[in-house]
Amino acid sequence: MSKKQALTEFHRGSILAAAERLFAEKGTDKTTMDDIAREAEYSKATLYVYFQSKEEIINAILLSGMVLLKKKIQEAIESHDDWYLSYDAVCRAIFRFYDENPTSYDAATVAMPLNQASEEAQKGVADILRVSGEIDEELAAFLARGIEDGVIRSQLPPRETVLLFWAALSGMVHTAELREGYIGRTLGLSRGEFLRRGSQLFLSAIAKGGGHAPA
Amino acid sequence: MSKKQALTEFHRGSILAAAERLFAEKGTDKTTMDDIAREAEYSKATLYVYFQSKEEIINAILLSGMVLLKKKIQEAIESHDDWYLSYDAVCRAIFRFYDENPTSYDAATVAMPLNQASEEAQKGVADILRVSGEIDEELAAFLARGIEDGVIRSQLPPRETVLLFWAALSGMVHTAELREGYIGRTLGLSRGEFLRRGSQLFLSAIAKGGGHAPA
Amino acid sequence: MSKKQALTEFHRGSILAAAERLFAEKGTDKTTMDDIAREAEYSKATLYVYFQSKEEIINAILLSGMVLLKKKIQEAIESHDDWYLSYDAVCRAIFRFYDENPTSYDAATVAMPLNQASEEAQKGVADILRVSGEIDEELAAFLARGIEDGVIRSQLPPRETVLLFWAALSGMVHTAELREGYIGRTLGLSRGEFLRRGSQLFLSAIAKGGGHAPA
Amino acid sequence: MSKKQALTEFHRGSILAAAERLFAEKGTDKTTMDDIAREAEYSKATLYVYFQSKEEIINAILLSGMVLLKKKIQEAIESHDDWYLSYDAVCRAIFRFYDENPTSYDAATVAMPLNQASEEAQKGVADILRVSGEIDEELAAFLARGIEDGVIRSQLPPRETVLLFWAALSGMVHTAELREGYIGRTLGLSRGEFLRRGSQLFLSAIAKGGGHAPA
DNA sequence: CATGAATGAGCGTTCATTCAT
DNA sequence: GATGAATGAACGCTCATTCAT
Numbered sequence: 001m002s003k004k005q006a007l008t009e010f011h012r013g014s015i016l017a018a019a020e021r022l023f024a025e026k027g028t029d030k031t032t033m034d035d036i037a038r039e040a041e042y043s044k045a046t047l048y049v050y051f052q053s054k055e056e057i058i059n060a061i062l063l064s065g066m067v068l069l070k071k072k073i074q075e076a077i078e079s080h081d082d083w084y085l086s087y088d089a090v091c092r093a094i095f096r097f098y099d100e101n102p103t104s105y106d107a108a109t110v111a112m113p114l115n116q117a118s119e120e121a122q123k124g125v126a127d128i129l130r131v132s133g134e135i136d137e138e139l140a141a142f143l144a145r146g147i148e149d150g151v152i153r154s155q156l157p158p159r160e161t162v163l164l165f166w167a168a169l170s171g172m173v174h175t176a177e178l179r180e181g182y183i184g185r186t187l188g189l190s191r192g193e194f195l196r197r198g199s200q201l202f203l204s205a206i207a208k209g210g211g212h213a214p215a
Numbered sequence: 216m217s218k219k220q221a222l223t224e225f226h227r228g229s230i231l232a233a234a235e236r237l238f239a240e241k242g243t244d245k246t247t248m249d250d251i252a253r254e255a256e257y258s259k260a261t262l263y264v265y266f267q268s269k270e271e272i273i274n275a276i277l278l279s280g281m282v283l284l285k286k287k288i289q290e291a292i293e294s295h296d297d298w299y300l301s302y303d304a305v306c307r308a309i310f311r312f313y314d315e316n317p318t319s320y321d322a323a324t325v326a327m328p329l330n331q332a333s334e335e336a337q338k339g340v341a342d343i344l345r346v347s348g349e350i351d352e353e354l355a356a357f358l359a360r361g362i363e364d365g366v367i368r369s370q371l372p373p374r375e376t377v378l379l380f381w382a383a384l385s386g387m388v389h390t391a392e393l394r395e396g397y398i399g400r401t402l403g404l405s406r407g408e409f410l411r412r413g414s415q416l417f418l419s420a421i422a423k424g425g426g427h428a429p430a
Numbered sequence: 431m432s433k434k435q436a437l438t439e440f441h442r443g444s445i446l447a448a449a450e451r452l453f454a455e456k457g458t459d460k461t462t463m464d465d466i467a468r469e470a471e472y473s474k475a476t477l478y479v480y481f482q483s484k485e486e487i488i489n490a491i492l493l494s495g496m497v498l499l500k501k502k503i504q505e506a507i508e509s510h511d512d513w514y515l516s517y518d519a520v521c522r523a524i525f526r527f528y529d530e531n532p533t534s535y536d537a538a539t540v541a542m543p544l545n546q547a548s549e550e551a552q553k554g555v556a557d558i559l560r561v562s563g564e565i566d567e568e569l570a571a572f573l574a575r576g577i578e579d580g581v582i583r584s585q586l587p588p589r590e591t592v593l594l595f596w597a598a599l600s601g602m603v604h605t606a607e608l609r610e611g612y613i614g615r616t617l618g619l620s621r622g623e624f625l626r627r628g629s630q631l632f633l634s635a636i637a638k639g640g641g642h643a644p645a
Numbered sequence: 646m647s648k649k650q651a652l653t654e655f656h657r658g659s660i661l662a663a664a665e666r667l668f669a670e671k672g673t674d675k676t677t678m679d680d681i682a683r684e685a686e687y688s689k690a691t692l693y694v695y696f697q698s699k700e701e702i703i704n705a706i707l708l709s710g711m712v713l714l715k716k717k718i719q720e721a722i723e724s725h726d727d728w729y730l731s732y733d734a735v736c737r738a739i740f741r742f743y744d745e746n747p748t749s750y751d752a753a754t755v756a757m758p759l760n761q762a763s764e765e766a767q768k769g770v771a772d773i774l775r776v777s778g779e780i781d782e783e784l785a786a787f788l789a790r791g792i793e794d795g796v797i798r799s800q801l802p803p804r805e806t807v808l809l810f811w812a813a814l815s816g817m818v819h820t821a822e823l824r825e826g827y828i829g830r831t832l833g834l835s836r837g838e839f840l841r842r843g844s845q846l847f848l849s850a851i852a853k854g855g856g857h858a859p860a
Numbered sequence: 861c862a863t864g865a866a867t868g869a870g871c872g873t874t875c876a877t878t879c880a881t
Numbered sequence: 882g883a884t885g886a887a888t889g890a891a892c893g894c895t896c897a898t899t900c901a902t
Binding site for chain 5: 219222226257258259260261264
Binding site for chain 2: 893894896
């Protein structure tokens with residue numbers, strides 16, 4: 001029983017890994033079930049043994065992405081005692097995550113609302129939103145710590161601020177990708193540098209006294 | 216002669232309006248030419264009388280959206296002498312615009328880089344990017360005015376800040392849409408109120424002394 | 431009345447000329463009614479004033495081609511007193527004709543049997559076949575003259591031989607076009623030279639004593 | 646393994662057989678993939694399991710036709726010691742082949758140069774041309790044998806003569822088909838008889854002393 | 861008469877999904 | 882459980898033809 005479950009998990013993992021590679025490369029729409037089957041070295045029909053639909057595969061990747069992101073953010077938060085340093089680590093974790101999991105971004109922020117309520121699908125989306133909510137809580141707690149530490153403006157409502165932080169950062173990530181050329185040409189900045197400036201700008205919105213960059 | 220042109224414009228408009236509705240609802244990818252034809256109450260072949268391809272329809276919507284947005288932003292900038300009031304008007308114009316032209320967001324920020332260089336298509340995309348660049352300039356000038364007026368931190372590099380402003384705001388718009396339910400339930404805020412707060416938060420990042428809300 | 435007819439003929443001629451140019455260039459299938467309208471500088475609908483269908487245009491071109499060919503052959507036959515010289519002139523006329531009217535060849539020998547008996551269409555095809563028959567008669571008479579002159583084998587049944595002449599020559603023309611590259615590369619012959627040899631070979635099949643080339 | 650391959654071959658064969666029937670009837674252009682699917686009693690999508698494109702189906706038919714024709718011609722050449730008898734057998738093989746494989750004629754001699762270089766397609770066409778070239782060689786050797794045997798005029802350049810033979814015969818086949826009615830009505834000949842006469846006429850063009858019919 | 865406008869029918873191709881083995 | 886085989890339903894696009902003006 002447990003053996004069987006483990007095996008099932010193994011197969012699901014192989015398929016998801018293959019799908020993730022392809023999604024990152026070509027996007028979810030342009031990746032076909034045939035592509036995934038070939039990359040994962042299973043027959044296409046086998047994919048349907050482990051997943052009910054393509055959508056479920058996408059959602060599973062999104063979910064695992066969110067779980068991974070949550071872990072990375074937790075680690076970043078705990079990585080330093082200095083709040084500023086932790087903030088910087090959190091931002092960097094987020095940026096690195098989107099570098100490595102572009103699907104999670106594109107799908108989570110764009111393609112997700114496509115699902116047309118197919119019972120199970122709803123559950124998949126719900127799971128994703130749940131983890132997403134957990135990340136929000138994690139960040140809200142971190143913000144609260146910043147307020148306690150006296151480095152963050154105390155009037156800021158934590159949950160709302162976290163969501164705005166999230167929204168602003170994801171917008172920046174998106175823009176950085178979409179207009180990388182323009183940013184390089186006109187601003188003379190690399191993607192990474194642009195995002196760093198963005199995170200500092202946001203910091204100055206929430207920090208007492210306008211914030212200042214970490215060492 | 217002018218009658219004919221007017222009629223052609225009318226038909227193009229009808230088709231674009233129908234397409235825009237459907238794009239907003241289902242996205243550009245999931246919207247088929249058949250869908251558009253049905254919604255616009257033309258035969259599918261007629262669509263090809265007025266547009267060369269689906270891509271041209273998408274680009275036309277994007278372009279007109281951008282042009283409209285530029286106009287709205289210009290008007291907002293000029294609407295007040297007080298920089299803060301103008302800033303507020305600009306943000307509201309942007310929010311309202313995305314409310315009314317969701318395709319422009321999704322397509323301009325997500326689907327655009329899909330096109331693969333089909334001569335004319337390139338031109339369509341180039342037009343869009345040109346207008347987008349003009350908006351950036353408009354906003355950069357506005358930011359410079361804020362610095363001159365002594366209300367904005369003078370160290371901010373205008374172009375970079377404008378792009379970050381843009382990125383942050385579009386992220387907020389996106390998030391507001393995607394998680395409207397969550398925002399309402401957990402934060403007790405309407406979409407509009409959430410966005411207002413977001414724009415204020417960004418303002419405090421760039422304003423001297425942390426900024427303050429307009430009357 | 432006569433004025434009107436003349437005008438009608440003028441328009442039909444313009445359309446046919448345009449169509450012929452395009453057919454020669456791209457073939458009948460790949461040439462659209464739009465193409466013809468544009469080339470002829472009429473509106474597409476106007477084409478249907480002068481012709482009932484695309485097929486009728488094709489047939490009209492075929493017919494005029496056949497009429498022209500008939501004239502050229504007549505002229506060639508009458509061009510010399512020496513039978514051999516006339517034979518040579520006839521073959522050259524045919525080759526030149528196919529050079530200048532590729533549609534007539536392709537359509538007359540290949541595309542023609544496509545028509546699916548649409549009343550009027552049948553009539554168009556019948557006209558073509560009638561002229562084609564007249565050419566056969568012309569050539570049969572020429573062959574008879576060759577027999578009278580004692581240069582052609584007397585046992586040959588004229589009509590049958592003419593048809594075989596025709597068939598063989600058209601096959602050669604076709605092959606010359608289709609495999610021009612091969613002929614040039616492997617045989618070191620130009621299209622024209624290849625066809626000349628073909629006509630001489632056929633001559634040796636029908637001439638007394640194996641035939642001999644004209645001066 | 647072999648079972649699977651055999652089954653695949655069976656399906657490919659069924660599809661090709663259906664396509665061949667339809668091509669013979671309506672030509673390759675007017676035959677749609679839907680037609681083929683219906684005739685072969687597969688779904689249209691299944692066609693794409695066994696062939697990559699319509700073009701591949703056409704090329705497969707052409708190639709197998711050419712291969713079959715080559716075999717038939719080889720057999721005919723080897724069927725008799727007497728050169729005249731072999732010549733007759735070769736002509737009959739060709740005529741019978743075109744009776745049974747009309748597509749090979751139309752496509753190989755007419756539609757072939759339509760393809761526009763799609764990598765694999767080029768290979769398909771190249772294969773066809775290769776076999777076609779092999780047939781030419783076969784016939785050239787046969788002609789050389791006729792010269793050695795002293796029955797064929799020794800001055801004839803073999804390759805050129807073979808190509809002209811080929812051209813003339815295919816022209817006759819085509820004419821025989823196109824004007825079967827006329828031939829029957831006016832000449833009182835069957836298709837087969839007409840072609841027989843044609844082959845004899847060509848023989849008299851190349852044989853020493855004008856040739857004579859086989860028993 | 862000439863035409864601008866409109867379209868029905870169709871095209872080759874793709875792909876997520878199903879199902880018998 | 883794993884899969885080869887099959888397919889229904891679309892998709893973007895084209896074009897000969899019609900018809901009101």
